[in-house]
Amino acid sequence: MAKIDEVKEQVIIGKTKIVPGLVQEALNEGSAAKDILQAMIDGMKIVGDRFSAGEIYVPEMLIAAKAMSKGVEVLKPMLSAEASTSLGTCIIGTVEGDLHDIGKNLVNMMIGSAGFDMVDLGVDQAPNKFIEAIKNNKNVKLVACSALLTTTLPALKKTVDAIKETGLSGFKIIVGGAPVTQKFADEIGADGYAPDAGAAAEKAKSIIAA
Ligand code: B12
Missing domain, CATH: 3.40.50.280 (Cobalamin-binding domain)
Structure with missing residues (x-):
């Protein structure tokens, strides 16, 4: 399985400790930061769908959210560049x-x-x-x-x-x-x-x- 798919899978099951490392590995593998972000967003969609279907409950949604937030922290420097002038x-x-x-x-x-x-x-x-x-x-x-x-x-x-x-x-x-x-x-x-x-x-x- 490509690292980017693993990121998505581990976000879905809320593996907070594993996700940041996997995000870094996906970057090392050559995946673009925006694609890794999209994979995590897609993962959250699946989490939402499972919640709607009654397969998981609020705590599972919460840990998935935490895992995604940890993954986003790794991507932050790549997604945001400091602008020089203030708007x-x-x-x-x-x-x-x-x-x-x-x-x-x-x-x-x-x-x-x-x-x-x-x-x-x-x-x-x-x-x-x-x-x-x-x-x-x-x-x-x-x-x-x-x-x-x-x-x-x-x-x-x-x-x-x-x-x-x-x-x-x-x-x-x-x-x-x-x-x-x-x-x-x-x-x-x-x-x-x-x-x-x-x-x-x-x-x-x-x-x-x-
Ligand atoms: C994680 C999550 C939670 C976590 C949130 C943790 C956290 N720190 O955010 C927790 C467990 C707390 C939670 C609780 C609840 N949740 Co919830 N949750 C989700 C879930 C799975 C993911 C949300 C998410 O982060 N998506 C990823 C981000 C990146 O996407 P996004 O938020 O949409 O943001 C993007 C755009 O919308 C836009 N955007 C967002 N904000 C803004 C602002 C501006 C100005 C602009 C321009 C753009 C913009 O840009 C963003 C980035 O691209 C969604 C399902 C889903 N796929 O949305 C359900 C979902 C939103 N939750 C839902 C529900 C029902 C609940 C609860 C009521 C459950 C309950 N019975 O208690 C509670 C409500 C708590 C409350 N009072 O808010 C429903 C909502 C249904 C509805 N139509 O209203 C959803 C859709 C799940 C579902 N399919 O049933 N949830």
């Missing part, structure tokens, strides 16, 4: 009620490497936490909100509404996460949407220039 500050977080952060962390890394100074609020963040961060940080140009559950899509809307109601300006809001679509982003009045971390970085740059 401003980006506040990023997962919305209230939602504990998923792997996707948000990848978006953080990619938008950061596009040249933004990142302020990561973490998971389960109420609208006022985003607002406080916008007020307390200098030169905020972008706010990025993540939601992974259909049940937290309303919290995404609540967050965008609350930020807009403050009347604060000078920044754009982008939203994303598996259940989020361009249509939903438009409906809730977000300025932008992107389906994955690479596209999020492109969108971040184009949206603040618009």
